[in-house]
Amino acid sequence: MVQKLLHHIVSNPYVYDRVQQLVGAQLVRQKLSAYLQPIVPDAVIVDLGGGTGNNRDLFSPDQHYICLDNDQLKLKGFREKFPKDSGLRADATRLPLQSNSVGLVLCTAVSHHIPDDSLDSFFSEAIRIIKSEGRFVFLDAVWSPRRLPSRLLWRYDRGSYPRTLEKLQTTLARHGQILDWHTFAVYHRYVIAVVASTRVI
Ligand SMILES: C[S@@+](CC[C@H](N)C(=O)[O-])C[C@H]1O[C@@H](n2cnc3c(N)ncnc32)[C@H](O)[C@@H]1O
DSSP states (O other): OOHHHHHHHHTHHHHHHHHHHTTTOOOOOOOOHHHHSSOOOOOEEEEETTTTTTTTTGGGGGOOEEESSSSSHHHHHHHOOOTTTTEOOOOSSOOOOOOOOOEEHHHHHHHHSGGGGGHHHHHHHHHEEEEEEEEEEEEEOOOTTHHHHHHHHHHHOOOOOOOOHHHHHHHHTTSEEEEEEEEESSSSSEEEEEOOOOOOO
């Protein structure tokens, strides 16, 4: 009941953004930015489950950024903040985008919303749409029950599928080539993975 009420309140884009600040999202994004530096400046960027576009500021305003999300309310919040950018309502496990067409697919804090039976499609779709020289940059908090802050945060998180590092790594490796794998902690334990397509150029 309390959890349901909290989720309802946090579904408001303004409240959602404030909660993100409270749980250290800015610090996590700073870590992430280092992994985005080598991405070519003219790459089309698709932010999978981009929410209200909190990753938008990691890129320059003239870069072609598409915020893809299946939640209309989040996209409304995104469009209000970034009226010049594109918002796309779609399911990240069935992307309405061409194969081999995107320079960077970014995906932060989304995989724990994806049910087990869709996790393979989620990763395979992300990697299907990147160009041969493109990158899939993935970040999420992981299931790490020995960390008390982590256990508490997972308890109140809307996503129901926190996963171990091992589970994420083995599933990702079925679909792409993991070039970089970095873990760190900001309340939660997190992983950042940089992944390339295994397609032969
Ligand atoms: C915790 S939020 C993260 C938002 C943003 N990536 C960030 O880091 O601030 C998770 C987002 O994933 C979206 N999402 C969950 N399942 C999805 C799916 N199957 N397809 C597209 N978006 C999805 C939710 O609507 C929500 O905006």
